[in-house]
Amino acid sequence: MVISASLQVLMAGGQVAASKLNGKLLDELMAEGLLSVVTHGSRKSYRARDAEALRRFLIDKDEGYRILEVEASGSRASMAMGTGNSKLAMVRSCPGFPVNSYEPIECFLGGKPFMVNPQDGSFLFVAEWETFTIPKDVIVIGIENMENFRMIRRQRMFFEEYLRSHGFSNKVLFVSRYPQSTDLRRWLCIIPNHYLHFGDFDLAGISIFLFEFQQYVGKERSSFLIPDDIESRLKSGSGKRYDEQYCRFKDIQSDVRELQQLIELIHHERKAFDQEGYICCNTL
Structure with missing residues (x-):
């Protein structure tokens, strides 16, 4: 090429x-x-x-x-x-992706027990991701923004309420696609767990989910995290970023009803809302 x-x-x-x-x-x-x-x-x-x-x-x-x-x-x-x-x-010295949790999760790495239980203020990095396995009842939440990923304990109540109201397990492993690579996506494709995507509430963020995750993981095992209060949040969002993204992403659609409703809401409000806005809503 x-x-x-x-x-x-x-x-x-x-x-x-x-x-x-x-x-x-x-x-x-x-x-x-x-x-x-x-x-x-x-x-x-x-x-x-x-x-x-x-x-x-x-x-x-x-x-x-x-x-x-x-x-x-x-x-x-x-x-x-x-x-x-x-x-x-060295060409690529850092394959893999970071993982985080606010409660201990018993996993396996290379066939050996591996406890994911990082201290507050830290997270773990899984380099040999091909041999990393987790319990089948654990929900994997992918967080696009590194600030949200680092501060999961400040969002714990938000996540727990969402998971409970949508019938998900309360056992959660948080992952991030950093550094930028397809390692995380490839790992999600080989495990049976459900993937819940938590990104920005804008057209570009939805596009990332649709074409970088759902397209590969499948609709049955992936969904987009849509908070119950997103309509009121969007009203105070950024009109400038909506305008910047409109020409490129105005035609994105989803046959998943809830996600299509979010797309239509974003167009109606002509606003975008950053996921960082959920960091300060709850502290423990």
């Missing part, structure tokens, strides 16, 4: 005009939060928020982008030879 000049500019830290990027890929990169918008009057261009995260996403998305890994490896090897620092030659 030949890497386009536009992608090379983004990964080098430069700006690229919207007209220079493939429309579908641009939508994906924006939904993943990998690009930031730079305005020049009425014109827009894009810049990578994190060049390494962008490179990693492209490699995980399509085998054709593996050339980026080879190029990076070769470049780092050259640097290692010149500096004597062998760490520079």
Whole structure:
């Protein structure tokens, strides 16, 4: 695969005009939060928020982008030879994803007992995710925002009330898709547990769930967390972000009634609401 000049500019830290990027890929990169918008009057261009995260996403998305890994490896090897620092030659030193919980959960890692019970103010990172298994009655909640993920105890009452009112188990494992990769999604596809997605309440956030998770995990084993008070929350949300996302995501739909109702509500209010707004609602 030949890497386009536009992608090379983004990964080098430069700006690229919207007209220079493939429309579908641009939508994906924006939904993943990998690009930031730079305005020049009425014109827009894009810049990578994190060049390494962008490179990693492209490699995980399509085998054709593996050339980026080879190029990076070769470049780092050259640097290692010149500096004597062998760490520079590592291509991907951090596979896996972080996990968190506010109660002990007896899991297995590599076939051996592994207790997930991080102290408040910390979380665990599962690198060998292929051998990580959890009890079948545990609900997996994926949290898009790292601040929410770190502060799950400040949202405990919110989660417990939601799970109880929707008939879910109260045994919960929290996971996060950080660093940006498909490891978490691949793990979700090989376990039998239900996946509950907790992201921003905007069109881009719903798009992430639909096309990065539900499409692979399946409708029977995945759902989008929709709080009972989301209508009142959206009224005080961001109209600017709704407007920014509208052109790219205005046509997203779901045949899951509750999720389609949320999409219609977002369009009705013309607002977006960040999931961080739920952090301070309850403290223990």
